[in-house]
Amino acid sequence: MQLIEMLRTAVGALRAHKLRTALSILGIVIGVGSVVAIISLVNGATAQVKEQIAGLGMRTITITLFPQALSSASSARAFTSELTDELAAAPSVSQVVPTASTRGQAIVDGVSYDESVMGVTPEYAGLFDGFTAKEGRFIHALDDDRAVAVLGATVAGNLYGTENPVGKMVALQVSGQKVAFQIIGVMGERGTVGYQDLDGMVYIPLSTALRLSGSRQFTSYVAQAASEAVVEQAASEIEAILSRKVAATTSSQRASARWRTPYDVRVQKETIQTYQESVSTMTLILGGVGAISLLVGGIGIMNILLVSVTERTREIGIRMAIGARPRDIRAQFLIEAILTSSIGGVIGLGFGWLCAWLGSLFADWPFVISVYPALLASGFSVLIGLTFGLYPALRAAQLDPVVALRYE
């Protein structure tokens, strides 16, 4: 029997029980749809986070210091500008930019806003691709020790709305001191990079920040490895320097249980890898849930087909009596199953993409059409039809023609 005839027969049989067919298809639609949607959403989320993390650069190493873990005297001796030079001198490190951040209040028209204030050097903005001033300019070497501030995009919006604040004065209360700062620039939107919301910061010169806080302490460094290949090497060099430094300056081992070490060296690459690992775990779990619903859909098809074989026993007998071979009957039911699951697969694909698209709209991350998993899910739906159609089809083909004819 030709394929076209089998398809024609299958379509006829499926159309004879529209509701039943629709429900069978629905099972597969939900299965394939959820797998496709999950994969597409996860891909979108991954793409977004990757974009954010990658903005920081694969060569980037962030060093966070926890001065609280040390006595003030030893931390004062440990984390100083000499340390910056030492870190920068490490063979695999090309650049080290120190920062000092603190919480503070910005007071505009008598209203005070809690903001993160970060002391930075002029090199800081250059660490992030596309992080440039939208209005005015970023901190310059000539701003050393001056009371000037550059606002992140979100901060500027919060404090001044759509108004251009460049040239205005803003009162910043940092470490108990209230100082008037002149706003010299507003940064363009850059979003969150690593763990820092670049748009939610007030940037002031590092020297000014240190003077206001009355300490010589940096709170973190951002370092660049000489190349992507030596990132790990650079990180271990940095760790070695830090550990030597801490050991040398700490008379009594006061490093408490809360901080095993008073510093944390984080390689951007590692963060991406960690993230990718957790994403693949998520994909596996969610994909597993989708696969289970696909399985349930397959069982639905099998169930309906078994009912159909029983109902059509006489039809099977008639076909056999006029010359249908067992394999023709088998093919007929298999084609029905595959047709059902394939229709479900195609609709599920569209449905899944629609869900992923809607999801990406709400979550505000890119909508990624992933072709390979989509093909996989569709192919899998055909396989489901084949697998779950096989048993009913074999049962139909095994019928004895005379017994089948007499079936009431």
Next chain:
Amino acid sequence: MIELENVTKDYPMGETVYHALRGVDLEIREREFLAISGPSGSGKSTLLHVIGALHRPTGGRALFEGKDLGSLSRDELAQLRNTRIGFIFQQFYLLPRATAQRNVELPMVYAGVRPPERRARAAACLDRVGLSEFAHHLPTQLSGGQAQRVALARALVNSPALLLGDEPTGNLDSQTTKEILQLFVSLHEEGRTVVLVTHEREIAEQVKREVVLRDGRIEEDTRATH
């Protein structure tokens, strides 16, 4: 054409075994017109099913055109039914969702005949049984006589050598019975071997040879002299 030697056929009936045929010897030659009669339960239908390659015999030998039906695979039996044998049943056994035309085409679908030829041959066979106008009717839209004609057209469509009827007029009124019988007679005259299972005297009278079964054995085998 058909040689049966000591053919037996058993059915399992729960714990016990039902012996439908208990050793049947029968030879049917080409172009014969033969009726099998007997009381119900005598094994008439079973015998016809063995002759028509629907059943393999349990014991003995059944040859169809020299081929041992007991040793053929299910596929080979199907092919035999498809190309060499035309079967007509008391209940017509048409596919309810297919038109008359489509029902008649079905054996050709399994024989792999291309659609244009299929349509032409189906139309010719429907014409042969006088149902051209009903080609696009569904079986439910046909009378019993019309439905049996469609079944007859379906049986003829692959030009089988052997036509088998299992009480083909059992569900028809006497007028229609006559018409259907007339069709069988003319098909026989065209050169086909015809075997009918019946318990109607009217049929038995028209045939050249009557085999009477009782309890799974042949009780009488008479050839008409007319």
